Amino acid sequence: MLAVYSLWRRDVVRFLRQPSRVVGALLTPVIFWFVIGSGLGTSFQSATGDGGFLPYYFPGSLALIVLFTAIFSTISIIEDRQEGFLQGVLASPAPRAAIVFGKALGSTTLAVLNGLVFLLLLPFSGLTPGPGDIVAAILCVTMLGLALSGLGIMIAWPLRSTQGFHAIMNVALVPMWLLSGALFPATGASGWVQVLMRLNPLTPAVEILRAFLTGVPAANLPAAAGTVALFALVTLSISTLLVSRPVLD
Amino acid sequence: MTRTALEVADLKHRYGERESLRGLSFSVASGDLFAMLGPNGGGKTTLFRIISTLIAPTSGTVEVFGIDVGTHPAEARKQLGVVFQSPAIDPWLTVLENLRHHGYLYGLSGAPLARGIERALERFGLTPRAGDRVGTLSGGLRRRVELAKALLPEPPLLVLDEPSSGLDPAARRELLQELRRLRDDEGTTIVLTTHLMEEAAVSDRVGILHEGRLVAIGAPGDLVANLPAHAPTLEDVFTHHTGTGLSS
Numbered sequence: 215m216l217a218v219y220s221l222w223r224r225d226v227v228r229f230l231r232q233p234s235r236v237v238g239a240l241l242t243p244v245i246f247w248f249v250i251g252s253g254l255g256t257s258f259q260s261a262t263g264d265g266g267f268l269p270y271y272f273p274g275s276l277a278l279i280v281l282f283t284a285i286f287s288t289i290s291i292i293e294d295r296q297e298g299f300l301q302g303v304l305a306s307p308a309p310r311a312a313i314v315f316g317k318a319l320g321s322t323t324l325a326v327l328n329g330l331v332f333l334l335l336l337p338f339s340g341l342t343p344g345p346g347d348i349v350a351a352i353l354c355v356t357m358l359g360l361a362l363s364g365l366g367i368m369i370a371w372p373l374r375s376t377q378g379f380h381a382i383m384n385v386a387l388v389p390m391w392l393l394s395g396a397l398f399p400a401t402g403a404s405g406w407v408q409v410l411m412r413l414n415p416l417t418p419a420v421e422i423l424r425a426f427l428t429g430v431p432a433a434n435l436p437a438a439a440g441t442v443a444l445f446a447l448v449t450l451s452i453s454t455l456l457v458s459r460p461v462l463d
Numbered sequence: 464m465t466r467t468a469l470e471v472a473d474l475k476h477r478y479g480e481r482e483s484l485r486g487l488s489f490s491v492a493s494g495d496l497f498a499m500l501g502p503n504g505g506g507k508t509t510l511f512r513i514i515s516t517l518i519a520p521t522s523g524t525v526e527v528f529g530i531d532v533g534t535h536p537a538e539a540r541k542q543l544g545v546v547f548q549s550p551a552i553d554p555w556l557t558v559l560e561n562l563r564h565h566g567y568l569y570g571l572s573g574a575p576l577a578r579g580i581e582r583a584l585e586r587f588g589l590t591p592r593a594g595d596r597v598g599t600l601s602g603g604l605r606r607r608v609e610l611a612k613a614l615l616p617e618p619p620l621l622v623l624d625e626p627s628s629g630l631d632p633a634a635r636r637e638l639l640q641e642l643r644r645l646r647d648d649e650g651t652t653i654v655l656t657t658h659l660m661e662e663a664a665v666s667d668r669v670g671i672l673h674e675g676r677l678v679a680i681g682a683p684g685d686l687v688a689n690l691p692a693h694a695p696t697l698e699d700v701f702t703h704h705t706g707t708g709l710s711s
Contacts, residue, residue, distance in 0.1 A: 220567035228555045302551030302612070305515045306568035307540040460519035460533075 217308035218316040225287065225320025239283065239324070243332035247275040247339075254397075272339045273423035274396025276355065277416060279332050280325045281391055284359045285383065287321035288366030292376050310458040314367060318450060321366065322359035329355040336427075347426040354426070357442050358419045364449025371456045394420045415445040466493040466528065468620050468652035469514070474523035476509050476675075483509040485675040487523070491668070493619070496646045496653045500663040500701065501672035507656035508548065510672070511624040514654070515545045527620055541569075544618035544651075546609050548625040554598030558589055558608055561597055562615055569616040583611035587641075603634040610641065614651075621645065623655040627662060639665055664697050673705040 229235050251271040294300040303313060333348065343351070369382050391397075393407065394416035400408050411417055418438035425432040432438050469491040476484040483506045491497040501507050512518045514525055516536040525532045532539040545551075552561045562583060566576040584590045587607040592600065597608060606629070613621060626642075627635040639662065645651040646667075655662065663669045664683050671679040679686055679700065686700045 216567040216570060216572055220564045224553060224556065224560075224564060227560070228553070231555050298547055298549035298551045299553055300551075301515075301517055301547055301549075302545070302565070303568060304517055305540060305543065305545040305551075306565070307537050307570070308568040309537070460536075 215312075217306075217312040218319060221303070221313065221316025222319040222323065225290070225317070226323055228290075229287075229324055239328045240331055242282070243275065243279050243328065243335065246278055247272060247332070247335065251275070266340065269340050269428055270424075271397070272336075272341060273351075273420055273427050274391075274394070276329055276332055276351070276423055276427075277358065277394060277396050277420050278391055279328050280355055280358050281362055281387065281416070283325040283328045284321045284362035285366040285369075285387060287324050288317065288363055288370045289376055289379050291317065291367060291370040292373055292379060295374070311454045314364075314450060314453045314457050317367060318360055318363035318453070321363035322356060325359035325362070326352065326356055329359075341427055343427050343429070351423055351426045354419060354422045354439070354442065357439075357446055358416075361415070361419075361442060361446035361449050364446060364451075364453050367453040368449055368456060371453065390414060390416055393417075395424075396420050415441060418442055419445075467491070467526075468493040468495070468528060469497075469654060470524075470526040470529075471510075471514075472524045472526075474510070474513065474525060475521045476506075476513065476518075477521045478509075483675050484513075484520070484523075487672075487675070487677050489670055489677055489680055491652060491654055493528075493652050494646065494650050495667045496642060496665070497655070497668050497670070498663040498666035499654070499656045499670045499672050500658070500660075500697075501656070502658055502707070505672045506675040507658075507672055508624055511622060511656050514622050515543060516540055541616075542618060542620055544613035544616065544621040546613045546621070546623040546626055548628050550597075550605055550609060552597050552605065552608055552612065555596060557594050557596050558584070558600070558611075559593040561608060562612055565612045566615055571616060579615050579617070583615050586614075587611045602629045603631065606630055606634065606638070610638070614645070617649075618651070620652045620654065623653070625657060626655055627657070627659065635659075635661075660697050660701075669697070671701055671704050673707075678704040 247268070251268045254267065291300065329352070333351070336343070370379055373379055393411050393414050395411060400411045403411065418441040421432040421438050422435065422442065424430050425435060467490050471490065472488050474484050474487040475482070487510065499507055499510060509518070513520050514527070514532065516532050516539060519533060527539045527542045530539045530542065553564070556564065559580065562580045563576065566572070566579060571579060584593050587610060589604070589607055589611060592604065597605060600608065606626070627638055630638060642653055643665065646653055657663055666683065668681060669683050669686060670677050683697055687697060690700055690703055
């Protein structure tokens with residue numbers, strides 16, 4: 215537990231000591247939701263219903279903020295490896311699961327903090343969720359943050375350059391978000407896109423957030439919540455296996 | 464009877480087609496200061512990374528106080544203090560925070576950790592800089608933080624990879640004095656890799672590593688005495704066994 219706490223604390227302290235990261239974290243939600251939402255609103259109006267695009271896009275923006283913050287935070291694994299810090303952690307007797315969980319918890323904390331900042335925009339969104347709904351959305355964001363941090367660790371661990379990480383981000387993670395129902399609903403999309411959206415582990419998270427924040431009911435809320443929890447369990451378990459594996463080169 | 468701190472048996476390591484270690488075998492007695500001398504690219508860092516459990520060998524074994532680092536890495540790590548060639552400290556954290564972080568990784572907390580940190584700060588003259596971010600310190604001070612960190616859990620075996628890398632001559636002398644003091648006063652076994660004769664010369668025993676093979680091992684005085692040349696030095700011993708100078 216001490217190792218988990220220490221690695222978690224390090225991530226949070228580093229974040230708070232880098233003003234550019236704090237400013238970025240505060241501005242990103244506004245830019246993503248308001249500017250993009252306002253720009254694309256007219257185009258998507260008919261597909262997203264009468265409530266308007268900005269309220270529809272709000273849960274999707276929240277998912278994007280969690281995705282970007284959690285995943286980009288794990289990029290520090292590559293930097294830590296390059297700068298030497300990681301070797302000190304790996305040569306210590308700290309359990310490998312603690313190393314993964316400490317890192318994932320740090321990334322999740324930053325993702326949740328950014329998510330909370332974004333939720334402050336709720337009064338300007340036209341959405342009126344109750345306090346219970348907001349708490350449920352924060353729990354979903356936390357679980358999603360853990361899942362995506364686990365995914366980020368899985369991607370970052372074998373890589374030796376941050377450029378490679380950005381390439382994977384563009385090729386896999388941005389489409390993952392686009393096909394999660396965050397930007398457009400599955401209804402009306404072509405058949406193969408609908409299949410991809412159904413298989414996408416981010417889709418149920420967006421469904422849950424939309425259910426609690428906009429009141430649009432999810433098809434099966436318990437199943438969606440179970441899928442997000444399973445997503446977290448799988449990514450964190452695979453990350454632990456990767457980190458525990460003896461390195462041969 | 465003297466305990467064996469480090470036992471390396473028929474150790475081999477291969478990076479793709481290139482063999483970096485070719486059947487290395489040696490042991491280090493508890494309480495010894497042992498230097499593995501060799502040129503850059505000779506396999507020293509590979510050996511260091513295997514001992515510190517960061518990479519697995521292709522074959523062969525390494526035991527730290529009887530614990531196999533390959534089969535029981537977590538147990539072996541508890542016996543080891545590790546100082547890397549490149550800094551393993553976080554520049555965004557203060558000296559104190561780095562030490563505390565390291566202590567937590569080793570399961571230390573509360574009063575024992577606080578005492579350990581206080582002692583480490585005093586020992587390396589870091590108390591006045593405890594609240595400074597590591598990123599603001601000079602190279603020599605960062606090296607001291609590295610050493611303080613490695614010794615915080617009071618490991619019985621300290622392994623260092625090119626410890627004086629980046630240090631000026633005065634800081635290098637201080638470092639060697641500190642290592643000797645650790646050996647003499649606290650009985651810490653020290654294993655370091657180096658390409659510097661002056662570091663090897665002050666060790667109890669020296670191994671000469673050349674192209675992945677251990678070509679000579681013994682006390683510096685014995686290695687020199689066994690050479691037929693007139694008034695030979697450790698550098699002559701190295702040249703005799705490798706057919707090349709350290710700088711090449």
